[in-house]
Amino acid sequence: xxxxxxxxxxxxxxxxxxxxxxxxxxxxxxxxxxxxxxxxxxxxxxxxxxxxxxxxxxxxxxxxxxxxxxxxxxxxxxxxxxxxxxxxxxxxxxxxxxxxxxxxxxxxxxxxxxxxxxxxxxxxxxxxxxxxxxxxxxxxxxxxxxxxxxxxxxxxxxxxxxxxxxxxxxxxxxxxxxxxxxxxxxxxxxxxxxxxxxxxxxxxxxxxxxxxxxxxxxxxxxxxxxxxxxxxxxxxxxxxxxxxxxxxxxxxxxxxxxxxxxxxxxxxxxxxxxxxxxxxxxxxxxxxxxxxxxxxxxxxxxxxxxxxxxxxxxxxxxxxxxxxxxxxxxxxxxxxxxxxxxxxxxxxxxxxxxxxxxxxxxxxxxxxxxxxxxxxxxxxxxxxxxxxxxxxxxxxxxxxxxxxxxxxxxxxxxxxxxxxxxxxxxxxxxxxxxxxxxxxxxxxxxxxxxxxxxxxxxxxx
Numbered sequence: 262x263x264x265x266x267x268x269x270x271x272x273x274x275x276x277x278x279x280x281x282x283x284x285x286x287x288x289x290x291x292x293x294x295x296x297x298x299x300x301x302x303x304x305x306x307x308x309x310x311x312x313x314x315x316x317x318x319x320x321x322x323x324x325x326x327x328x329x330x331x332x333x334x335x336x337x338x339x340x341x342x343x344x345x346x347x348x349x350x351x352x353x354x355x356x357x358x359x360x361x362x363x364x365x366x367x368x369x370x371x372x373x374x375x376x377x378x379x380x381x382x383x384x385x386x387x388x389x390x391x392x393x394x395x396x397x398x399x400x401x402x403x404x405x406x407x408x409x410x411x412x413x414x415x416x417x418x419x420x421x422x423x424x425x426x427x428x429x430x431x432x433x434x435x436x437x438x439x440x441x442x443x444x445x446x447x448x449x450x451x452x453x454x455x456x457x458x459x460x461x462x463x464x465x466x467x468x469x470x471x472x473x474x475x476x477x478x479x480x481x482x483x484x485x486x487x488x489x490x491x492x493x494x495x496x497x498x499x500x501x502x503x504x505x506x507x508x509x510x511x512x513x514x515x516x517x518x519x520x521x522x523x524x525x526x527x528x529x530x531x532x533x534x535x536x537x538x539x540x541x542x543x544x545x546x547x548x549x550x551x552x553x554x555x556x557x558x559x560x561x562x563x564x565x566x567x568x569x570x571x572x573x574x575x576x577x578x579x580x581x582x583x584x585x586x587x588x589x590x591x592x593x594x595x596x597x598x599x600x601x602x603x604x605x606x607x608x609x610x611x612x613x614x615x616x617x618x619x620x621x622x623x624x625x626x627x628x629x630x631x632x633x634x635x636x637x638x639x640x641x642x643x644x645x646x647x648x649x650x651x652x653x654x655x656x657x658x659x660x661x662x663x664x665x666x667x668x669x670x671x672x673x674x675x676x677x678x679x680x681x682x683x684x685x686x687x688x689x690x691x692x693x694x695x696x697x698x699x700x701x702x703x704x705x706x707x708x709x710x711x712x713x714x715x716x717x718x719x720x721x722x
Contacts, residue, residue: 379397395638395654398650400649415500417471417496417501419445420555426450426487428459429450431451432608433522433553434447440496447553448486449484452483453480454471454482455479474498478497481493487681505527505531506522506528508539512698515544516714517539517548518550518691518707519532520687523555524556524559524565524611525557529565529568532565533595536568545599546715547714548601548602548711551603552608553685556613561612562576562612563591566590566620567590568596568597569597569626571590573619573661574588576615578657579659601717602714603617603627604629604630605617605632607632608634610636614637615658617671621660627713629673629709630673630706635666637668638655639654639656639657641653677705679704683703684704685706691707
């Protein structure tokens with residue numbers, strides 16, 4: 262953002278902007294709909310794992326979705342309602358560091374003051390310790406996230422996550438996206454972007470390298486798993502429509518596999534249609550796949566959970582004063598009578614955890630897979646004076662039984678770990694299988710879910 266750099270007179274005496282510009286008060290910050298986002302996946306294109314509550318509840322949250330996430334499930338406090346404490350005298354240390362960098366750094370002529378300011382604000386959010394949730398977004402990142410949550414964004418169509426290897430991993434590839442056309446697959450490691458090595462680079466930075474305008478090309482060097490061969494692919498960025506719901510009948514059975522990609526706007530309506538279509542096709546039991554789902558709008562989570570529940574609570578909000586608000590099931594669910602198993606993994610976050618926790622506490626579904634990510638706060642978005650924003654956890658959410666999910670996650674009823682190098686099958690993959698191949702599938706989590714749901718009685722029996 263060179264055009265927006267802070268003006269200075271000299272490279273040896275750069276003035277730090279007034280600290281009040283870093284601590285917006287009521288005149289400088291505004292709240293947007295709460296997003297209870299969570300998540301850890303950077304949507305290369307534009308989401309952050311989320312649970313947005315339009316005042317918001319994700320995604321790049323369980324990772325970061327380099328791209329998303331409403332009717333409010335809750336509201337976050339206005340900045341004016343509880344004044345921030347006065348800036349501590351230690352803020353002088355920030356100016357001291359600022360001046361020292363501009364005076365002593367050997368590359369001071371190339372310093373970008375805007376990036377230094379953003380880096381300082383990012384450091385504040387990281388120091389909060391709400392990993393994968395409370396964070397800072399530049400104006401561009403905020404716009405991309407909003408685009409993605411609306412149902413499309415410009416990019417290549419993948420969601421990435423951090424790994425212990427220091428290189429980002431592809432969590433999921435969107436259907437009919439440039440990435441799918443180029444042959445990218447879940448669990449591919451991104452080694453280079455346009456020749457730049459990704460090892461030990463922040464995931465948001467790598468996501469920024471991949472993003473770009475529609476019609477431009479990005480070159481990725483990727484590796485299949487930890488030990489696979491490297492290959493280089495050129496991908497043309499494009500407008501990527503995000504289809505939140507996909508489904509397929511499992512060959513040789515009356516089970517429908519329903520995959521929910523994210524809780525974007527309209528996801529609950531899409532789920533209702535998918536469930537009706539599955540029933541029309543003869544489905545008498547369901548597997549709901551939430552693996553890799555970073556979250557999204559909380560009102561969509563309530564709408565989706567309500568398709569499987571007849572009554573009760575979907576989730577509980579708890580504020581700093583320990584005041585609790587219950588969010589109830591909506592009436593007229595279309596699949597309350599069908600046996601159900603839910604698939605989750607370590608990338609299942611935010612709104613996905615709300616749905617999983619609600620179904621588990623109600624005894625409505627067995628949860629199969631791995632412990633989820635553990636995002637448990639509703640995010641209030643506070644827009645700063647230049648269009649950037651802070652997303653701050655203002656409310657914690659609990660399962661209907663009062664279980665805390667923040668930093669703990671939802672533990673599966675039936676733990677199943679995927680073998681190394683094996684990726685989750687999509688509804689399209691399953692649709693293409695024969696009944697014999699279903700019986701020998703390598704997706705061990707889905708295989709276990711199908712085994713369990715086949716013998717589950719209908720609710721109430």
